[in-house]
Amino acid sequence: MDVNHVERETMTELPSYLAAAWGKQERPSRGPKPALSLDRIVAAGVALADAEGLAAVSMSRVAAEVGAKPMSLYRYVDSKDDLLVLMIDHAGGPAPEIDAPDWRAGLTEWSWAYLDQLRAHPWIMRVPIHRPPSTPKQLRWLESGLRVLKEFTSDHKMGTMLLLSGYVRSYAMLTADIQEANADPDEMMVDYGNMLRALVDAAEFPELAKVIAAGAFDHNPDEEPDADFVFGLERILDGVARIAG
Amino acid sequence: MDVNHVERETMTELPSYLAAAWGKQERPSRGPKPALSLDRIVAAGVALADAEGLAAVSMSRVAAEVGAKPMSLYRYVDSKDDLLVLMIDHAGGPAPEIDAPDWRAGLTEWSWAYLDQLRAHPWIMRVPIHRPPSTPKQLRWLESGLRVLKEFTSDHKMGTMLLLSGYVRSYAMLTADIQEANADPDEMMVDYGNMLRALVDAAEFPELAKVIAAGAFDHNPDEEPDADFVFGLERILDGVARIAG
DNA sequence: ATCTACTGCGTATAACTTACGCAGTAGCGC
DNA sequence: GCGCTACTGCGTAAGTTATACGCAGTAGAT
Numbered sequence: 001m002d003v004n005h006v007e008r009e010t011m012t013e014l015p016s017y018l019a020a021a022w023g024k025q026e027r028p029s030r031g032p033k034p035a036l037s038l039d040r041i042v043a044a045g046v047a048l049a050d051a052e053g054l055a056a057v058s059m060s061r062v063a064a065e066v067g068a069k070p071m072s073l074y075r076y077v078d079s080k081d082d083l084l085v086l087m088i089d090h091a092g093g094p095a096p097e098i099d100a101p102d103w104r105a106g107l108t109e110w111s112w113a114y115l116d117q118l119r120a121h122p123w124i125m126r127v128p129i130h131r132p133p134s135t136p137k138q139l140r141w142l143e144s145g146l147r148v149l150k151e152f153t154s155d156h157k158m159g160t161m162l163l164l165s166g167y168v169r170s171y172a173m174l175t176a177d178i179q180e181a182n183a184d185p186d187e188m189m190v191d192y193g194n195m196l197r198a199l200v201d202a203a204e205f206p207e208l209a210k211v212i213a214a215g216a217f218d219h220n221p222d223e224e225p226d227a228d229f230v231f232g233l234e235r236i237l238d239g240v241a242r243i244a245g
Numbered sequence: 246m247d248v249n250h251v252e253r254e255t256m257t258e259l260p261s262y263l264a265a266a267w268g269k270q271e272r273p274s275r276g277p278k279p280a281l282s283l284d285r286i287v288a289a290g291v292a293l294a295d296a297e298g299l300a301a302v303s304m305s306r307v308a309a310e311v312g313a314k315p316m317s318l319y320r321y322v323d324s325k326d327d328l329l330v331l332m333i334d335h336a337g338g339p340a341p342e343i344d345a346p347d348w349r350a351g352l353t354e355w356s357w358a359y360l361d362q363l364r365a366h367p368w369i370m371r372v373p374i375h376r377p378p379s380t381p382k383q384l385r386w387l388e389s390g391l392r393v394l395k396e397f398t399s400d401h402k403m404g405t406m407l408l409l410s411g412y413v414r415s416y417a418m419l420t421a422d423i424q425e426a427n428a429d430p431d432e433m434m435v436d437y438g439n440m441l442r443a444l445v446d447a448a449e450f451p452e453l454a455k456v457i458a459a460g461a462f463d464h465n466p467d468e469e470p471d472a473d474f475v476f477g478l479e480r481i482l483d484g485v486a487r488i489a490g
Numbered sequence: 491a492t493c494t495a496c497t498g499c500g501t502a503t504a505a506c507t508t509a510c511g512c513a514g515t516a517g518c519g520c
Numbered sequence: 521g522c523g524c525t526a527c528t529g530c531g532t533a534a535g536t537t538a539t540a541c542g543c544a545g546t547a548g549a550t
Contacts, residue, residue, distance in 0.1 A: 014443070022444060031496025032546040054373075059538065071499050071539080080538065128299075128373040132423045132437055139445065139453060146452035154459035155476070157452075163477035166415030167408060174411070178377045192377055198259070199267060200384065207391035207402075208384060214399035231400070232408035238487045239480030276527025277515040304507065316508080316530050325507065 017082040021089050021135045038076045038086070040066050045087045046121070054123040057084075081129050089135035091121040095144040103244070104237050106148030107160075111168050111233055114141065115226075118172040125173045141165075151245060160240050167236060171229050193217035262327040266334050266380045283321045283331070285311050290332045291366070299368040302329075326374050334380035336366040340389040348489070349482050351393030352405075356413050356478055359386065360471075363417040370418045386410075396490060405485050412481060416474050438462035 019025060020038055044065040048057050059080060063070045077083045096113040100106035118124060133139060142161060149157045178192055196217055202209035211217075224230075264270055265283055289310040294302050304325060308315045322328045341358040345351035363369060378384060387406060394402045423437055441462055447454035456462075469475075 014440075018444070028496060028548095030494065030546095030548050032498085034497070036498090058536080060536090069499050071501095072497080074539070075497065075499095126373050128371050130418065130422045132419065132426055134437075134440065134444065139441075139450060143450045143453045146456060150452075154456045154461050158456055158461045159473050159476035160480070162416070162419070162473055163412060163480055166419070166477070167411050170411030170415045171407070173375070174377065174407070177375045181377055192379075195259075195379060196384075199263070199379065205384060205388045207395075208388045211391060211399045211403055216399050216403040228404055228407055231404035232411070235405070235408055235481060235484030235488070237484070239482070239484030242483045243480070273527065275515095275517050275525065277529085279528065281529090303505085305505095314530050316532095317528080319508070320528065320530095 016078050017085050018134060020077075020082075021086055034075070036066055036068055036072065036076060039090075041073055041076055042083065042086045042090045045083055046091045049087065049091075049123040050121060054126045057087075057123075059083075084127050084129060085131055085135070088124050088127060089137050091124060092137035092141065093117055093120070095137070095140035098144060098148055100148060103148050103151070104241065107145070107164060107237060107240075108233065110145050110148065111164060114165065114168045115172055115229065118169065119176075122176050125169070125176055152243075156243055163236060163240075167232055171232065175226075191218075193219070261323050262330050263379060265322075265327075266331055279320070281311055281313055281317065281321060284335075286318055286321055287328065287331045287335045290328055291336045294332065294336075294368040295366060299371045302332075302368075304328075329372050329374060330376055330380070333369050333372060334382050336369060337382035337386065338362055338365070340382065340385035343389060343393055345393060348393050348396070349486065352390070352409060352482060352485075353478065355390050355393065356409060359410065359413045360417055360474065363414065364421075367421050370414070370421055397488075401488060408481060408485075412477055416477065420471075436464075438464070 014024070025038075041062060045057055045062050048061060048065060059070045059073055062083070063073055073083070077086070096110060098106045098109050100109055133142060142165075145161045145164070146157050149160060152160065182192070193212065193215070196208075196212050200209055200212060259269070270283075286307060290302055290307050293306060293310060304315045304318055307328070308318055318328070322331070341355060343351045343354050345354055378387065387410075390406045390409070391402050394405060397405065427437070438457065438460070441453075441457050445454055445457060
């Protein structure tokens with residue numbers, strides 16, 4: 001039987017991509033020295049996705065980028081899915097060191113940092129496969145958030161971080177969707193607000209029509225960007241404040 | 246030039262998938278009667294995704310399901326991406342008719358309905374391409390939410406729905422991720438909590454280790470399911486209450 | 491010196507989406 | 521009734537894709 005290191009790790013009952021991400025790979029002693037390294041492969045994937053989008057990340061392209069042939073990558077990675085998971089972890093910057101006077105300021109800082117992070121690597125939001133957070137950088141971000149919630153109970157800490165990270169992620173996705181639709185020259189969605197005006201009939205959508213008429217969907221250059229983000233964030237923080245101390 | 250109805254609709258400056266979703270397709274008068282209909286195709290795609298997952302949805306499979314050959318579908322749909330967008334719209338059930346005494350009860354009802362909806366069609370959360378909400382059912386759900394927020398300003402209405410829908414979506418995704426990882430027999434993630442215990446070192450992750458030790462990640466069968474969902478939801482509603490009336 | 495676990499990767503398979511163009515059809519104008 | 525023309529279904533084929541299998545070469549262990 002051909003037992004390569006990937007299968008060996010599986011036997012330790014930890015998914016191989018996690019063993020890799022946590023650096024729990026025992027370097028094999030026999031055999032030729034690897035010409036590649038998992039880090040180089042994953043880094044090449046991230047660079048490719050940053051530069052040309054997720055669609056450009058194929059096994060052949062990544063292999064070419066590190067000067068190897070496609071099949072060689074499978075000595076380092078079980079599947080493309082695993083590579084994508086590792087890329088997500090790798091792309092995550094270092095968790096923010098938050099130095100804020102209170103939990104409210106701390107969570108605000110954390111949220112903006114997370115939003116920036118997602119926007120720096122928009123393809124992360126397009127990866128169709130996901131796993132519950134269990135890679136090192138993901139957990140370091142979580143730790144960094146929990147750290148500012150010292151005075152809360154464990155359940156409240158986790159619930160709050162779940163709420164906050166979910167909100168940031170979904171806000172980032174929505175704005176990325178809008179931006180992408182606007183950028184696409186095929187689509188006439190150059191103006192999301194006006195497109196809705198064309199589609200939404202006031203008889204069938206009375207409330208929505210009112211909101212559209214009020215300009216809530218129009219891009220207002222005077223307004224601070226991400227004003228909607230701030231609104232939601234403040235609502236969350238107000239809600240959390242009610243259970244604080 | 247071969248001008249089929251898809252391209253004709255593009256010329257009206259509306260993306261063809263939106264024209265289709267909003268039923269703004271002028272039926273062509275000439276030519277043979279279509280053997281298929283867009284509705285049948287999209288419905289077949291939804292049924293396939295419900296039964297066998299998103300991966301089973303290929304143009305050939307969908308075509309076979311409606312008794313046609315693959316290339317015939319392209320007379321009704323520009324691309325597979327468009328088909329997926331239409332499937333998302335089609336899968337959405339009717340927007341909830343909310344009959345609640347106040348906005349707080351109304352939004353609670355809306356949130357649970359939305360969560361149920363996503364869980365009834367988990368593949369929706371795996372579709373890699375997304376567009377800003379502009380299909381009929383998506384907007385009807387939005388309208389139904391806005392309707393219970395009568396006493397708020399337009400900006401506050403939209404901001405609240407943005408916050409709420411984002412939270413529900415991300416919570417649904419997280420629980421789907423966990424469930425999928427648990428179901429996968431390859432992965433030893435049969436117990437997310439214990440897996441974290443194995444990975445997380447208390448020296449590097451002091452706060453996270455405490456939370457894990459407190460059992461926040463363990464599945465507790467006594468506890469009501471989705472207790473975390475309720476926690477986040479209540480925080481949001483508390484936060485919204487601060488700007489009400 | 492031999493064994494053995496390992497590496498890179500050539501070959502091949504079985505998917506996949508979709509461009510192109512052809513043959514047949516049905517309503518319209520005359 | 522007779523084309524004309526816009527349309528439909530779809531056969532063919534091209535171009536990608538992930539990845540299973542197995543072989544030849546390598547280098548530490550014994």
